[in-house]
Amino acid sequence: MTAVPTRSARTIGLAGTGVIGAGWAVRVLARGHDVIAWDPADGAESRLREAVERAWPSATRLGLFPGADPDRLGWADSAEEMAAASDWVQESAPEAESVKLPLLRRLAAAAAPDTVIASSSSGLLPSRLADGCRHSERIIIGHPFNPVYLLPLVEVVPGDATSPAVVDAAVAHYHDLVMHPLVVRNEIEGYLSDRLQEALWREVLHLVNDGVATTAELDDAITYGPGLRWAAMGTNLTFHLAGGEGGMGHMLRQFGPALKLPWTHLEAPELTPELVAAMESGCEAQAAGRSIAELEQLRDDCLLSVMRALRPSDIGAGRLVAEREARILEAGVTDEPWTPGAHVAAPLELYSTVVEPDWVDYNGHMTEAAFLTAFGWASDMLFRYLGIDEDYRAAGHSYYTAETHINYLREASLGEPLRVTTQVLGSDAKRLHIFHAMYRGHSDELLCTTEQMLLHVNTEAGRAVPALAGPAAAVAAITAAHAPMAAPPQAGRRMSIPAG
Numbered sequence: 001m002t003a004v005p006t007r008s009a010r011t012i013g014l015a016g017t018g019v020i021g022a023g024w025a026v027r028v029l030a031r032g033h034d035v036i037a038w039d040p041a042d043g044a045e046s047r048l049r050e051a052v053e054r055a056w057p058s059a060t061r062l063g064l065f066p067g068a069d070p071d072r073l074g075w076a077d078s079a080e081e082m083a084a085a086s087d088w089v090q091e092s093a094p095e096a097e098s099v100k101l102p103l104l105r106r107l108a109a110a111a112a113p114d115t116v117i118a119s120s121s122s123g124l125l126p127s128r129l130a131d132g133c134r135h136s137e138r139i140i141i142g143h144p145f146n147p148v149y150l151l152p153l154v155e156v157v158p159g160d161a162t163s164p165a166v167v168d169a170a171v172a173h174y175h176d177l178v179m180h181p182l183v184v185r186n187e188i189e190g191y192l193s194d195r196l197q198e199a200l201w202r203e204v205l206h207l208v209n210d211g212v213a214t215t216a217e218l219d220d221a222i223t224y225g226p227g228l229r230w231a232a233m234g235t236n237l238t239f240h241l242a243g244g245e246g247g248m249g250h251m252l253r254q255f256g257p258a259l260k261l262p263w264t265h266l267e268a269p270e271l272t273p274e275l276v277a278a279m280e281s282g283c284e285a286q287a288a289g290r291s292i293a294e295l296e297q298l299r300d301d302c303l304l305s306v307m308r309a310l311r312p313s314d315i316g317a318g319r320l321v322a323e324r325e326a327r328i329l330e331a332g333v334t335d336e337p338w339t340p341g342a343h344v345a346a347p348l349e350l351y352s353t354v355v356e357p358d359w360v361d362y363n364g365h366m367t368e369a370a371f372l373t374a375f376g377w378a379s380d381m382l383f384r385y386l387g388i389d390e391d392y393r394a395a396g397h398s399y400y401t402a403e404t405h406i407n408y409l410r411e412a413s414l415g416e417p418l419r420v421t422t423q424v425l426g427s428d429a430k431r432l433h434i435f436h437a438m439y440r441g442h443s444d445e446l447l448c449t450t451e452q453m454l455l456h457v458n459t460e461a462g463r464a465v466p467a468l469a470g471p472a473a474a475v476a477a478i479t480a481a482h483a484p485m486a487a488p489p490q491a492g493r494r495m496s497i498p499a500g
């Protein structure tokens with residue numbers, strides 16, 4: 001069979017469009033691919049379209065690739081029609097072998113022999129799921145995490161029959177979707193992540209069942225402490241630090257004896273009606289009247305904030321936030337970088353966005369700092385236009401901001417669209433004097449302006465040096481194109497209280 005699909009625009013087939021299937025739909029559509037979905041339940045198509053619409057704002061905030069469009073979601077009338085039309089099939093039917101086995105056989109019978117069929121199963125063995133499937137070498141597990149459109153982890157679990165080329169294809173496919181494919185090298189039930197989660201969850205059920213703590217108290221025991229660490233470091237590296245200078249060795253010597261104590265249970269308690277009621281009522285109390293949709297929105301907002309916060313540390317999901325951004329820019333969501341002789345717009349208009357939830361204060365208004373953040377992204381777009389990309393920065397050159405003057409003119413509220421124009425006021429070999437103006441949506445209503453002096457630096461030496469040839473030529477061309485423009489009234493202003 002052929003290995004990694006190489007076409008950039010592809011059709012991804014989805015079997016089963018519940019929580020996970022819908023999550024896959026959003027991730028794939030946001031990547032700019034087509035989706036064809038099928039689910040046997042009555043009303044499944046309209047539920048899927050509503051779920052995609054609900055999640056689209058979160059996916060948009062993470063970043064849409066060029067061509068991303070919820071309208072590229074198609075529906076098939078049968079599993080066979082869907083499989084035959086797909087370059088890749090992701091099965092997300094209920095977690096039962098009795099459902100998945102016959103479904104996977106149907107999908108395998110209808111799909112082209114080189115179409116990989118991945119199951120979202122949370123713990124079933126791929127060797128069993130591949131049993132009786134045509135071309136069973138293309139059956140594999142791709143186990144995602146909810147919400148699939150935000151969380152990057154996907155466990156890739158090959159079975160006995162799965163070919164190495166299909167493992168490679170799965171890694172490439174999930175990379176393409178800007179995920180973190182973790183290949184589970186030994187086929188075990190529950191794979192890796194759910195084994196860890198399950199151990200914790202079993203303990204939660206025991207503690208509730210024994211009346212030791214409520215669901216809310218047990219959630220506090222995670223969210224105020226260990227949960228904060230887990231986004232950046234897993235259990236092992238975290239405990240390595242818990243051992244102080246002695247690291248994990250000291251940790252094991254100090255806390256090793258506790259491992260002998262009968263603290264935890266491995267077998268879950270019986271799910272008696274009383275335990276089920278305690279879990280349900282505990283969670284309802286925690287929800288405090290908020291609907292699942294409201295809680296999903298809150299979860300998405302928090303996940304996005306955490307993932308973005310990890311970006312500067314280049315760790316965990318933060319690394320993929322940066323990668324996604326670079327790939328979207330590379331894929332041409334912004335203007336092409338300047339090339340010699342290219343027409344230069346006066347002013348440039350390179351950046352537009354919406355007011356993000358973490359940009360607003362308690363009044364729902366964009367904060368002072370957030371205006372500067374948005375202007376920072378606009379400068380980033382300018383740098384890309386100048387030809388300053390990841391490679392240029394990695395080679396040790398960049399522009400740094402030396403001075404900033406901001407004029408705040410109007411408020412902006414959560415979710416409002418913004419656009420920024422950029423005018424180059426002057427430049428020389430090392431300096432770039434720019435002016436950004438921020439407008440509300442497509443209107444001419446000016447919200448905020450900034451005038452900045454940027455210095456081209458050698459980042460290792462930490463000193464200003466002339467820009468290299470490519471960006472230098474771009475800067476010169478833009479400066480010449482913008483020279484006839486009138487100076488903005490906010491530029492060059494000095495703050496003072498007139499005498500008298």
Ligand SMILES: NC(=O)c1ccc[n+]([C@@H]2O[C@H](COP(=O)([O-])OP(=O)(O)OC[C@H]3O[C@@H](n4cnc5c(N)ncnc54)[C@H](O)[C@@H]3O)[C@@H](O)[C@H]2O)c1
Nearest residue numbers: 016017018019020021041092093094095120121122144146
């Ligand atoms: N919910 C999670 O957090 C999570 C996380 C990772 C993986 N998974 C896995 O994803 C899969 C789907 O889980 P979910 O949470 O989306 O379940 P769900 O109940 O939300 O959705 C299942 C969907 O499958 C459809 N379905 C029923 N029978 C079918 C059939 N024969 N063929 C095709 N579709 C059928 C249902 O109509 C429903 O829309 C499971 O294997 C589960 O283990 C779930």
